[in-house]
Amino acid sequence: HKSETGCLIEKESNTCSLKRVYKSERSFTCTECEKSFNRKELLLAHQRTHPELKLKPYLCTECGKSFTEMSSLIWHQKCHTRGRPFHCSVCVKTFTRRQSLQRHEMIHTGEKPYHCNECQKSFNVKQNLLTHQRTHTGERPYQCS
Template sequence: MNSAQERDTNGPKPDCCQQPNHCDQWEKSFSLSDSYSQHQRIYTGEKPYHCDQCNLTKHLHIHTGEKPYHCDQCGKTFTWSGSLRIHLRIHTGQKPYLCDQCGKTFTDLSNLTRHLRIHTGEKPYLCDQCGNSFRLSTQLKRHQRIHTGEKPYHCDQCGKTFTWSGSLRIHLRIHTGQKPYLCDQCGKTFTDLSNLTRHLRIHTGQKPYLCDQCGKTFTDLSNLTRHLRIHTGEKPTTATNVGTVSASQLN
């Protein structure tokens, strides 16, 4: 059997083309099985031929850094036409992807997919060092720096390095003197939200950290950690785990 005959017999024919080499829809017969197979693609949508040169050209953009697709609204450029199409929705406000759980809409399918994990609880990105899992690949990447010790964020003022971009941002306020967090009780300002939160406990009297040995409470975790040494007898120079909240865990 030749290749043309093989293509003619592979797969079911469309309803209009059940007779050998004859299309009832077009009322047309074909003398060659190969011609008939090509005709069938009108109905199946099959497109078996692709241009290697076009695909190669698109792929080479990765290596050359070329970004030929240009947004005429803001000037941003993109490697792929699809990326530009999604970007344009920022300007148009179009959000065609709807979450059927909460009604929130998104500019592209990937953002919707990531959002849906909030509802499903899915955390597909697993840390192979400690077993923690994460909703987003970026969350896993940030987490892995705990294990690797990587500190890619660098202060150009004093040279100090940080694991997280947020930590660097807060640190830079030491140099700029910026204190954007204001206590509405006394007017004192702070470089970051966590310091303001701890400070507010002075006004509210809240002491959320409890010693499980004697019942004493504290405004912040570091004070509880220091207090627990009374029960354990541990010297400050040997206390390394600032996250400890019970005397038994300090032993």
């Protein structure tokens, strides 16, 4: 079937490989019945009508393949995210650096480790705390030209 970019995606054992076969008309084909759609959202909605796919609730938003377990979806998505090896276990976003993943995960945990000593506001990103602290000092590091 075809990805959003129009590339043909072929399944080779447990991995995906992209064959750069571009079509003038972008189409998305159901892997169950070969029906084609011109928009990915329409394909994804259609695929939910197949009884065999209802048993696989974890859907890859890149290619429409579905899985019985979230862990299988996360493993599968690596074929779409080469160069982004760090995966959020909550929302399946991917990152190029472990540090970026750790900072992102604070969104889900609500953790805000950076605290303002002046007003007790908390932040999950250190730079946001430093920017906030300028409201107390009046510092304006940038000048209008």
